[in-house]
Structures are given as C-alpha cells and as structure tokens.
Amino acid sequence: MRRTVGTIRLGTLQATPWDGSEQLRYRVPTSDSNRARRPSYEHWQLFSDVVGNDLAANSSVLRPNEAIYADKTAKMRELDRHILSLFVSRIAISDILAEAFAIVIENHIGALQWYNEKYPKTPEERLKKSSECYRWT
Template sequence: MAIYDKRAEVIQTNKMGWLTIWNAALEAVNKPVLDLSDRNTSQVWRIELRLGSKQLRNRFEMRNWQDLRDMIGDAFTDALTRLRYCIPTTDRSRARWPTHELWQQFDSVIGMDLLQNCAGVLPSDVIQANRAAKMRELDAQLVGLFITRAAISDVTGPSFDDFMEGHVEALLRLVPEHPTPITDRIAKARAKYRLT
C-alpha cells in the first residue's frame, strides 16, 4: 500500500489533463477548483492498494476477467480488514493509533463504489457448497440408476439392499475394462468440477 501527495506530480504532468478532470469533478459537486499555487487547498492524494496472486488466485480464485468483475470488491474489502493508515501518537501500541481520515474515506469509497463487484462470500465457501450439492445430486442419480437396474433384474423391494451390495462388486469388475486408467478418469472429473 502506498499513499502519495500528488501535487508536485500534477504540476509536472498537467499536460495529461488530470487537473482538468479533477476540477470538473469538483465543479460538478459545487466545490472550489484546485489552485496549485496554494498547497493547502490543492492537495490531491492517491491511495494504491495492490493485490497479488495470493489474494487474487489463491484466496479468491480469480482466474478470468469475469471473476475479477464479480469479486474485486470482496478482495479489496478483505485487504482493508488487515491494514490501515494511522495517525501516529506517542502510544507504543500501534493498534491503538487512530485511523487517518483519508483512510476512513478510502474505506468508505471501496465499500460503496465496489459494492456491485462483491459476491459476499469466499469462493472456497461456494466451491464447498457446490461440491456438497453435486455429491447429493450424484447420489440421487445413483439411487435412481440402482432402482432402474433392480427393476430390470426383477429385484423386489425387500431384497434391494442385498442387490446394491452385490452389484457394487460387479461394477468394480467393470472398472479395469475401460481403456482409460481410473486415476486419469478421476483427475479429469476433478478438473471438470474444480474440486481442488
């Protein structure tokens, strides 16, 4: 995280039009424009909050532009819970230093402006919920298939449990008959459902 006083940079690079943009934004909300000859009325601050691969890929599972649009607000909000810009005091414990007003404004802007870019949950929680739902769905399909297979085999209701137990052994005998090894097939299924 870095906080910069942009005044000197603005004076040097006003050819790019930032002063024009900022003054237009100030005029739009009926505030006085920046006067670069007066430091006290012309301070422009930029706060950079950078997120690395640990936050983007590992913690929030952002892999493409749509993921970024959907969850960047969550990632920034999460980062703001772990750091802050403070006003130093004589207190030896930095945890008791008051949060700087600029940081409070920044936190508020992130919370409001990126609200539409928040999912509200960690992707790992979503993956876990999806995994549980997919397992329930597959189990229901397996039961349905076993019932159909039992009906075709003239199995009655009271002997269904014995049929299921005995039929698992028949299914295990079919596994080696497939041309693709079981480890490869499991890996392919894992990749399809993003279980890792």
C-alpha cells in the same frame, strides 16, 4: 431490439454477459452511435433500483471457500441421487423385489469393481479427465 407501445419508443435493449443491472437495460435512443453512452430509460432505472435494493437486503455474506464447499456438497448429493436412480432402474428391470433392494446394491459393488478393472483407461486417467470438468475456484 426496438420496443414500441403505441407511439412511445421505449428504447433499445442492450445485453452483455456481466452485471445485469448495468449491462442489460433499456436505453433511450439518441443520435450517439455508441449505445453504451446512451442514457437508461427512466422506468428501467426505477426497476434496476428496486431489484438492486432487494438483492442487497436479501443477500448473505458467504466466503468463497464456503461457497465452493456448498457447491461441491450439492454436486455430490446430486450425483448420489443419480446413482440411486440408476440402481432403482437396474433393479426394476431385473425383476427383483423391493425387500432385496439393499442386498442387491451391496452385492452389485463387486460387479462395478469388475467393470472398472476391465475399463480400457486407468482410474487415474478417468479421474483426471473428470476433475477437469469441475472448476472449484
């Protein structure tokens, strides 16, 4: 995509899905047909340097297993909030008073177990399929 301001050509935006500082940048148009060999636009290089310095100064050292644990914990909390929201909606449409909220949740577990037993697929099949949706590597 060509960008122009007045008569100054700013270059061609290159985007690929890897490193943002090197793979997404403005390039100075040249006669070279290979855009990867084209030099970066001067202001883009300055911008990239500032962002790179900020990222280096504000990054933390996190081991992969710690990141996986943090991701799993965050996902479990997100799912718990979804479950709670579903319970709130279920109780609201049942016209149940707020004072009975905890009792309804506790008693509803039996209904969920009944639905689980009547489900056409086994829990093992459902867990396997669900586990395949998450790659914690």
